[in-house]
Each structure stands twice: as structure tokens, then as C-alpha cells.
Amino acid sequence: MKFFRFFKKEKREFKNIGPQDELSKVLNGEENSKDIVTKDIALQIPSLKGGISFIADLVSSLEIKFYKEIDGKVESVDDYRLNLLNKESGDTLNSFHIKHALVRDFILYGNAYLYVNKYRNNIKSLHYVDAKKVSILPNYDPIFKDGKILVNGKYYDTYEFVIFTQNTLDGLSGEGLLSENSNLLELTYNTLAFSSDNIAAGGIKRGVVKSAHKLGEEAMNALKKAWSSLYNRNVNKSSAIILNDGLDFHELSQTSTELEILNTRKNNDLDILSILKIPASVMNGTASNDQYNNFIKSTIIPLLEQLADAFNKTLLLETEKEEGCFFAFDTRDLLKGNVKERFETYKVAIESGIMTPNECRYQENLDAIEGMDIIKMSLGHIIYNTETKELYTPNTGEIISGNSTLFSTSKEVNEDGNKIA
Template sequence: MSLFYAIRNFFRGPGSPAREPGLQSGQPGGYSTDSAAEVNFDTAMQISAVWAAARIISESIGSLPFHLYKSGPEGREEATEHPLHRVLTSRPNQYQSPVEFWESMALNLTVSGNAYAIIQRTGRRIVGLLPVSSAQVETELLQDGTVIHKYTNGADVKVYSSDSMWHVKLFGNGIVGMSPLSYARQSIGIAIASDNRVSKMYSNGAKPSGVLSIDKTLTPEQRAAIRKNFSQMSEGNDDRLFVLEAGMQYHQVSMTPQDIQLLDSRRFQIEDIGRFLGVPSILLNQTFGQSSLGSNVFEIMQGFYKLNLRPYLEKFEAAILRWLIDEDGYEARFDFDALLRADLKSRMEGYRIAINSGQMTPNEARQAEGRRALDGGNQLLVQGAMVPIDMAGQAPTPRGTQDDEA
């Protein structure tokens, strides 16, 4: 299939991924070279950088509170009466909690560029959303413009319409999203090959291979005996002392990790994989050559939240309104402020400004901090200490005094 895509792409020329009737693919049309190692979900997730990046994105999204709002004349309020509210905030399906549900969806979206969930209905009412592995789903565009999803489970293949399968996707051709795992195949393959090389070296006691030279001709029997006796010099974990005799010399022929800069290469792969998945390398515990000062890390994390996590959240929010809710006037929203929650001093200063300017009541500030409301705390207040400069320092005139004098 890759040869077909390569030939087609050659004649079509550059441009965005094609959107033509038939099976849709989020993978590259072809690769310039073979990867250094086999790359699939299981092998990729054994690379610490891939695991860490996927975990950070998935768990961060799963930890955010989700709200479904209904807009009304007095503003928006929680849409608790809508059946989808219970599904998305409390019981998405019979197997998962809301946190586990959003983690599953985010993991598939992060790795494959597409997240799918079977829509479970009772009549027209949605009663559940069951995530399925994106590797088991094939999306196809029919000639009439209809999109269907083929879900393979063992020998069983089921076909779902867009009304029965919820599909969230990254950027792509509009039908399917482009797969980060597939497009990062070369970088992840190098990381897998590097790990395999290091594992083999350490399972061999980190002993390099070499050549044993002797200054005379050996008989086949002598050659076999020497090979047997000295094989442990370059193989196995035995560190015993070997004695060379009769003019024998050992010459190392393989490169050490330092010779091939294996450690530097593995360090670069962390940055490269983080670049594909949009996670700063400092969040992958890669601090080499970077400042680890608190203020610098805080700004890096702020940028990660806004430039990486925010687009993921907006894709989920928009997909909910587009495919799961038929009525207008609803708003799906992750509580992103919970992720950007400031320290106590900054929060208190923000509340003070909001209360003094009449934008927030004291009870709203208390509830935001998880504290109970107090009597008289629902009144909006405004700072009234500002006076004309020529009246600064003068005692305020009691209300009603001028009217009494008149």
C-alpha cells in the first residue's frame, strides 16, 4: 500500500492529505527509508519519552473537571437536566469513571490522531460512550459523502455510521486526523534501536567484541579450543581474568557507547519525540542544558498548557456540540482554570480586585476556594474611596446634611 501511495503522491504533488472516496488513512503516503526498528503502539510505548508524553497529556486532560452548561436569559447554568450531562460528568459507560474515560480518549487522540467511542442509546437518548482502540477502527468515505467506521473485534467486523460512533480527530484531511505515531516513525525507531543496542551491550556485561591474533598457524582443533576458551572475553557477564600466551593479542573492533555518542543520541531522541507530541523536554525529566529555575519552569508549563493542551480540549468541546447534542444553546467546557490555578497569594489578590470592582461577590470567592457561603456575602461591592484630588484629606460630608441646610 505504501508503494501505491508513494506513486500517487509523486504525480499529485505537494499539498494537504487527500480527501478522496474510500478508506481514509492518517499515515504518511510513504517513507524515504526503513525505520531503524519496528514501530507500533506497543514498541513505541516502551520508550520512556513516548510513555511520559502520552501520560502527561492524557492524565492532564482526565484530571480536569468537565461541565455542560445551558445558556439562558440570566446567563449560563449547569445543564443537569440534559441526559448527556450524566454521561460526560458521572457515568460514561459501565466500565469507566469520567477520569478514565477522558484519559482513554486523550491517549488515542495523542498517539494515533483519532479517538473513537461507540454511542450507546436508548431510543434517541444517549446513555453511554464506550471508547475503542483507534487501531481497531477504519474510517471510510463513501461516494455520496457519507462517513462510516468499521470496527474490528477479533473476527467480528461491525460498521457504524457517524451517528453511532463519536469521532474526535487531530488536523488532517477533515475525515481522519494525521497520526503522530506514524509520522514520528523514524525518530521513535531510532530510540527503539538505541534502547535495544544498550540492552544487548549490558546483557553482555558491556564487553566489546574483538579479534584474537596469534603469530603462528593453528590447526582446526587448536582454533576451536581457543575460540571456546576465550569466548567469554567478549560475551557473557563473567569478569574473570584471562591470560594470553604464545604471543596472543586481543584487539577491540566494536565501538564503545562513547565512540558512537550513544548517550547523546538517546538524549536528543527525548527532545525529538517531545517535539512531535508537543511536550517540552523539561516535562519529560530532560533537564540537560536547560534552566531548572522555578520561574522558567512555570512559564514553560504555562506555554505547554496553552499551546498543547488547550487545542486538545477545544477539539473535544467542539466535537461534543457538533455530534452529541442536537439542540442549540448548550456549551461544553473543561475547567481549564483548574489547571492554571495560581498560588494562594496570587489567588487572594485576584479575588480582592474582583470583589472591589464589583465583578465577584465575597461568597463567589469563598466558593471558588471550597469554603461555605456566609450570610450577607452575596452582595456585590464596589470600592468607593476615590474622591476628587482637591477634597483629599477632608472629612466626608454626612449624607443628608446639605439637604437639611437647604
């Protein structure tokens, strides 16, 4: 029954690709093939698949926060849209999968799209749209750039989508690895296909058959069929060829390409990691803290900034933009060093009066302790309470009120904080 074919495991094989494939598609009237290396083919390359997943997993695991200026301070506040961005998107994909898909499309295609389902000014849900299902119709005005977005035969305005692009000239569509680095991806894939074919053939070496006399058509066809079966990956490898009298097999020497195939694969992998801006040491887990932090700052942070800008452009109301509201990724955990380095940093920050103990605890996701919103100051050390605005000198027991100015005191003291005789 056809129903049970649904459970049959799909079998994929490596197949060499090249310019002739694109030509044949055009001549046969098949779908347009702008990129010889498609997404499905590219993701069969282990280094590319692993690199994209590594970046996308990092980005998708980060929480998005909503910030607003309150009394001259920028503070993180709650907002109903955070649930759509961090938990339930309203789509069949949850927020993690949506962010993962956006980053993957951004890297491969150079553009990613998220439809914003609105009712008036309220956002009801967010929906990921496959970049291959989207067509852009620009207005071709080099100054006042705009356009329409076509999905499944329906036109949409650009403000209905969160548009995430790179290497773009109009902000609506861009260029990714599939178009900008197609030669490298084609070379890497064909190298994998070459290795796969050799392994599938059981390591049988290439050669030629020499005949002492001319073979008839029937004998020639039988020899070709047997030889093709020997190298065919789908044929039982226990098969063998029996050469009749007068036939000799002469092995061909390996080419330089065959001898260097392992090094070629390693170099291809390094090249792919290079275009993804991922150090090999980060991928194999041998990177130092400095190397990892440099990777975060040069690769992940710019990606987060671009994604946050795209969210801010579409998800914020104009009044919110004027008030200085914005969405941003919480990157505290990304740049944390080891425990010893972090706590030494906190010690310096507390002793120099830059941070309060509770602020340091917040960085470690710990609950605040009542009475620890204090800043150490000089005079070895006087304590400043940020909530009551009072200065306290432990060695004298004096409390100095700072309601009007820093040294507006409840007792008569000089500018050094000492009593006036």
C-alpha cells in the same frame, strides 16, 4: 501445569528495529506493518511514555460540565450524561480510564473512538474502542465527506461514535506520532537498545582475534560459540574465553556514536518532548508559573477544545445545539497561580466591581456566604445588591431601588444619588 504459567512474569527485551523488519513481515505474509514502530515499542521509550501519561493524566483528571443558556446567561446545569463522562461510563473502564485511553490513542495514532450506546435519544453507556481495532471506509466524496466504521466485521454509522482526530482530511481518521515521527521514534528506541545491549554484556569492549596460523573448522566453530556466549545477555556473565597459543585479542577503538551515546539519548528525549509540546522544565518540575501556564494554554487547552467539540457533535441532540447547550472541561484549577497571586487578583476584582466576594469564593471551591453577593461601586463605595437590584450608600444610609432603571429611586434623588432639596 499450564495454569501456573499465567503467573509467570513476562520478560521484555530491547531489540533493534529497522526497515528490514517490515520487509520480512511482508515476505512472510505476516500482518500489515504500516508503522515500523508499534505502540508497544514506542511506549518503552521513557520520555514518550512519561510525556503521554503526563498529558493524559491532566486531561483525565478534569471534570466535564454541561452548560445551558438560561435567561440570557450561560450557566452550568446538571445532566444525566455527566455521570457517564465523569464517573460511571457503563463500560468496564471508568470515565478516567476512557479519557486517558482516548488521549493516548489521539497522540499515538492520530485518532480515537468512543462508541455511544443509545436507546432512541437516551444514551445508556459509553464504550472505548481501541483505534487499532477500527477500520474506516470513506465515501471518497471530497465535498460531502462521510463513511462507515468497521469494528470486528460489523459496520457502524459515524454518528454512533465520538470521533477524536488530529492531522485529518476527512474527520474520520488522522495521523499521529507513530506515522508522522516514526524515524525519530526508531532512532530513540535503537539508541536505548544499543545502551541496553552494552550494559547487558557487562561493558565488554569489542575487538578482533588474530591467529598466527589458520584455524581448523572445529576450532573456528568453538571460538565463535565462546565469543557469542561472551556477548549474549542471556548467558552467565562469569563465563570467560581462554585463547589458545597463537591467538591474540586486539581491542577496537570506540566509534563517535558510542562516545556520544549519552548526549544522543538526551537530545532524543528533548526532541520527543518537543513534538509532544511539553517544555523540559515542566516535566522536571523547574518551570515557573508563566512557563507552566504557557504550556497549559498552548498544549492542554487546544486538546481539551478538540475533545469537547467531539463530545458536543455526537452527544448533543440537534435541538440542544440550537439552544446553545454544550459540554466543556472545567479548567479553573489548571490556570490557578499561587495563593498570593490568586488573592491579589480577587482583591482587584472585588474593588473594581468586576466580581462579588461569593464569586471569588466559588473560584476557590468555598461555600457562598449569605449577603456577600454584592458589587462595590464608586462614591467611596456604594454597594449594589445583584439579587434585589438595590443601591445602598453606607455613609447616608440610603437605599435606592433599581427595579426599573439603575437610578429609578424610592426617594427623590438627583443623578449623583444625592437628595434633592
